[in-house]
Amino acid sequence: MTNNKKYKYIFGPVPSRRLGRSLGVDIVPLKTCSQNCIYCQLGVNAVTTIERKAYVDVALVAAELKDKLAGPVQADFITISGSGEPTLNSDIGRLIDQIKEMTDIPVAVITNGTLLNDWQVRADISRADAVMPSLDAGDEDTFRAMNCPHADLTLRSLVDGLMAMRKEYKGQIWLEVFFCDGVNTSDEQVAKIGRIIKGISPDKVQLNTAVRPTSDKSATVVSPEKLSAIAKKLGFNAEIIAGFPATAPEKLDKADSDRIVDLLKRRPCSIDDMVSSLNVSSSSVEEVVAALESKGLIKAEEKGGIVFYVLK
Numbered sequence: 001m002t003n004n005k006k007y008k009y010i011f012g013p014v015p016s017r018r019l020g021r022s023l024g025v026d027i028v029p030l031k032t033c034s035q036n037c038i039y040c041q042l043g044v045n046a047v048t049t050i051e052r053k054a055y056v057d058v059a060l061v062a063a064e065l066k067d068k069l070a071g072p073v074q075a076d077f078i079t080i081s082g083s084g085e086p087t088l089n090s091d092i093g094r095l096i097d098q099i100k101e102m103t104d105i106p107v108a109v110i111t112n113g114t115l116l117n118d119w120q121v122r123a124d125i126s127r128a129d130a131v132m133p134s135l136d137a138g139d140e141d142t143f144r145a146m147n148c149p150h151a152d153l154t155l156r157s158l159v160d161g162l163m164a165m166r167k168e169y170k171g172q173i174w175l176e177v178f179f180c181d182g183v184n185t186s187d188e189q190v191a192k193i194g195r196i197i198k199g200i201s202p203d204k205v206q207l208n209t210a211v212r213p214t215s216d217k218s219a220t221v222v223s224p225e226k227l228s229a230i231a232k233k234l235g236f237n238a239e240i241i242a243g244f245p246a247t248a249p250e251k252l253d254k255a256d257s258d259r260i261v262d263l264l265k266r267r268p269c270s271i272d273d274m275v276s277s278l279n280v281s282s283s284s285v286e287e288v289v290a291a292l293e294s295k296g297l298i299k300a301e302e303k304g305g306i307v308f309y310v311l312k
Contacts, residue, residue, distance in 0.1 A: 009061040010068050011262060013075040017241040018132065018174065018206060019108055023075040025065065026082030027092060028055045033084040034114045036148035038216040039178055041267045042083060048150040050115065052088055058095040069103055081110035093124030100127060108132055114153050116161030122168055130172040133162060138192025142184050162200045175202035179209045179230060181220040194234045205238040207231055212268045212308055260288055261311065264298060268308040
């Protein structure tokens with residue numbers, strides 16, 4: 001029996017390119033972030049912030065998670081990520097402690113890494129099993145072009161924080177590098193990024209690109225061939241993360257529309273993405289998507305020859 005109860009702060013489990021089946025935890029309001037990355041799927045030109053506070057009551061989050069875990073849940077990780085930068089929530093450490101008390105499922109924190117130069121942030125997330133920060137630039141100009149950070153942030157502060165985290169943290173650090181063609185893909189830029197990665201010494205280097213629709217149309221996808229060439233130049237056994245694992249379909253139920261809308265609130269999805277995320281058949285998804293589209297609730301956008309659906 002599947003628990004289809006609607007939650008405010010918990011989503012999934014959904015297939016993740018990096019974490020297997022990920023049970024997501026969202027602890028900041030939509031687009032509450034220290035950056036406005038050009039490849040963000042949540043919109044651009046939001047007001048950036050570096051103020052840490054209790055944006056979301058983690059007691060409510062923990063209560064939802066406890067309820068979710070009371071039912072049958074197949075998850076490889078509980079992932080703190082979602083609608084913005086999770087380390088902005090000053091209670092993230094307390095939440096991780098509570099998660100650790102209620103389950104043995106490993107905890108991952110997906111972060112842009114900009115606040116890791118703060119020792120308190122590093123201490124707060126130190127009990128997570130994996131920290132997954134980002135590095136998208138090799139110099140200050142490219143950092144500002146790619147990530148559009150808060151005015152008080154610099155590439156140097158980001159790198160210093162990443163290096164301090166590596167020195168202090170005993171868990172896994174999986175570094176994501178997001179490439180947009182023509183912005184950070186030159187040989188010079190790749191070489192600079194490679195030198196920074198060497199200093200950080202992460203456990204994994206994972207390369208990504210704008211395969212989904214983005215709010216900023218200047219975020220151009222890098223071809224698989226070019227991304228493979230970049231991976232070879234970088235070294236570090238860099239891996240390209242793309243696509244979702246296939247799962248066996250099951251029948252959809254009456255909560256289909258809500259489940260699909262909930263997915264699209266967090267990112268654009270293709271039909272295949274929805275099939276994998278919801279563990280359902282493509283014909284069932286197509287029927288629900290068609291109904292949502294006819295009601296004007298969602299719309300289709302093509303990117304790289306793939307049709308993605310987004311909320312209107």
